[in-house]
Amino acid sequence: HGTSEFYTSVANLVDLLDSEQNILSRLDKYIRLSEEKVKFLKKQKEQIKNEIKDASKDPISFVSNPINAFLLMKRLVDDYKKIDDLMQMGLDVHLFDDSIKQPSQNDYKGVVEGLGHLQDLYKMKAEDLAQGEILGQVKARELASNECYTIGAILSQTKQYDHSIAWLKEALRRWSLESSKSISKLEILDFLSYSLAEDGQYEEALKYTNQLLKLDPKNESTLKKKEVVEQWLKHIEENGPNHRPSKPYRGLYEPLCRGEYQRSPADVANLRCRYESKRSPFLRIAPFRMEEASLDPYIVIYHNAISDKEISTILQISKPLLSRSMVGESFSKEVSKERTSQNGWLADHDHEVVKVLSLRTEDMTGLDRRSYESLQVNNYGIGGFYLPHFDWVRTNGTEEPYKDMGLGNRIATLMYYLSDVEQGGATVFPQIGVGVFPKKGSAIFWYNLLPDGRGDERTLHGACPVLLGSKWVANKWIHQYHQEFRRPCDLQPNKAYKLT
Numbered sequence: 001h002g003t004s005e006f007y008t009s010v011a012n013l014v015d016l017l018d019s020e021q022n023i024l025s026r027l028d029k030y031i032r033l034s035e036e037k038v039k040f041l042k043k044q045k046e047q048i049k050n051e052i053k054d055a056s057k058d059p060i061s062f063v064s065n066p067i068n069a070f071l072l073m074k075r076l077v078d079d080y081k082k083i084d085d086l087m088q089m090g091l092d093v094h095l096f097d098d099s100i101k102q103p104s105q106n107d108y109k110g111v112v113e114g115l116g117h118l119q120d121l122y123k124m125k126a127e128d129l130a131q132g133e134i135l136g137q138v139k140a141r142e143l144a145s146n147e148c149y150t151i152g153a154i155l156s157q158t159k160q161y162d163h164s165i166a167w168l169k170e171a172l173r174r175w176s177l178e179s180s181k182s183i184s185k186l187e188i189l190d191f192l193s194y195s196l197a198e199d200g201q202y203e204e205a206l207k208y209t210n211q212l213l214k215l216d217p218k219n220e221s222t223l224k225k226k227e228v229v230e231q232w233l234k235h236i237e238e239n240g241p242n243h244r245p246s247k248p249y250r251g252l253y254e255p256l257c258r259g260e261y262q263r264s265p266a267d268v269a270n271l272r273c274r275y276e277s278k279r280s281p282f283l284r285i286a287p288f289r290m291e292e293a294s295l296d297p298y299i300v301i302y303h304n305a306i307s308d309k310e311i312s313t314i315l316q317i318s319k320p321l322l323s324r325s326m327v328g329e330s331f332s333k334e335v336s337k338e339r340t341s342q343n344g345w346l347a348d349h350d351h352e353v354v355k356v357l358s359l360r361t362e363d364m365t366g367l368d369r370r371s372y373e374s375l376q377v378n379n380y381g382i383g384g385f386y387l388p389h390f391d392w393v394r395t396n397g398t399e400e401p402y403k404d405m406g407l408g409n410r411i412a413t414l415m416y417y418l419s420d421v422e423q424g425g426a427t428v429f430p431q432i433g434v435g436v437f438p439k440k441g442s443a444i445f446w447y448n449l450l451p452d453g454r455g456d457e458r459t460l461h462g463a464c465p466v467l468l469g470s471k472w473v474a475n476k477w478i479h480q481y482h483q484e485f486r487r488p489c490d491l492q493p494n495k496a497y498k499l500t
């Protein structure tokens with residue numbers, strides 16, 4: 001069923017490896033018991049064969065022997081019955097039961113759909129992936145023709161026709177090279193022509209439909225499909241090509257995710273790194289290493305902001321709390337296609353480390369912790385991402401933002417990176433061309449609101465899809481109330497604000 005989601009979190013996928021180990025050991029047990037059973041049956045059979053080996057020489061004299069007659073009766077009435085019972089007896093080993101965590105069809109589809117999105121964003125070809133290559137490095141085994149077919153078929157269901165077509169063509173190419181065929185060519189051609197037609201590539205769809213008909217000339221459904229494709233071709237000839245919806249334009253989001261976009265030297269010339277030792281007395285003993293990522297809006301990165309030991313504690317206590325992330329304010333929250341990850345919330349009183357992180361956030365930001373939200377721990381699974389969004393909410397001027405908290409809008413965000421990410425997973429700000437790649441132990445800080453309290457449109461940001469690895473982050477959101485002396489308001493909206 002749809003509620004047990006595995007594809008949205010790497011942590012949950014690891015549980016599935018446990019499931020697999022469990023299944024394999026059950027399979028082992030079944031094989032062992034089966035072998036014992038077969039061995040026993042073989043032994044019985046040999047014994048009986050031996051007993052009657054002289055029977056065929058002279059059957060009449062054989063059965064005339066009363067002992068032989070008795071044994072013959074015994075065997076047919078008794079012994080074979082027992083053997084038959086043994087043959088029918090199940091070994092009572094089952095691969096699945098309630099104790100085995102099992103992904104759903106939805107998870108299966110989710111993983112493949114995610115793969116399609118990753119291909120889009122990171123410009124990866126089906127051909128390379130089928131070879132086991134991810135961005136030029138071999139990371140997996142080669143796929144067989146039937147496996148490429150399955151991916152292509154699922155991508156067709158999720159309407160990612162361009163990728164579906166590429167995977168099905170790859171299936172076809174691999175099919176012709178395979179010595180033992182893992183699938184029939186008909187199946188591949190059938191799906192390929194379907195995806196091509198759905199994608200509006202009728203010429204090519206016709207080409208593969210004709211190949212299908214060569215293999216199976218009388219197939220009614222293929223003949224019907226050919227008719228439809230020909231009608232479309234005629235329609236286009238008369239009315240011009242169909243309008244094809246273009247992919248949504250997300251500005252610099254994608255180039256930033258790929259690490260392609262770089263700001264100009266002039267843009268970064270005034271950015272500095274420094275030790276931060278003055279904001280609180282504690283910093284005199286343990287200064288922060290701070291790196292400016294942008295001056296206006298002000299975005300900074302703290303290095304070594306959280307230790308490995310603290311991270312492992314946070315992950316350990318948050319893992320049982322993870323569930324699919326929602327977007328929106330508490331009452332209108334919903335599962336969203338804009339954000340695939342799992343999260344859980346930790347309050348200061350849940351663990352000493354959580355409290356320490358709140359205190360440290362206060363040291364880093366200078367902002368009063370009476371208006372902090374709990375710590376939101378996020379884990380992104382395969383292809384997990386969060387499309388560009390604001391951490392502040394837009395109000396029409398009368399509604400109170402984050403009403404149930406009653407502490408005003410989110411004035412600032414501090415986010416800890418709790419893991420490295422092997423490939424992908426950057427945090428990017430498409431309006432200002434800033435991209436930050438996760439580094440375990442770092443934290444990123446920015447103000448969401450302008451000094452006059454309105455939301456800063458330039459803080460639009462998103463999390464790029466994770467390509468390889470597992471990404472963990474923890475958000476500490478800071479609200480407006482109690483900050484009036486820490487970060488005073490100013491009616492000059494464009495006054496650049498720095499940490500003071």
Ligand SMILES: O=C(O)CCC(=O)C(=O)O
Nearest residue numbers: 386426427462463473475
């Ligand atoms: O994971 C990231 O890099 C950004 C996450 C984020 O923007 C959020 O959780 O609001």
Ligand SMILES: [Fe+2]
Nearest residue numbers: 389390391461
């Ligand atoms: Fe965010």
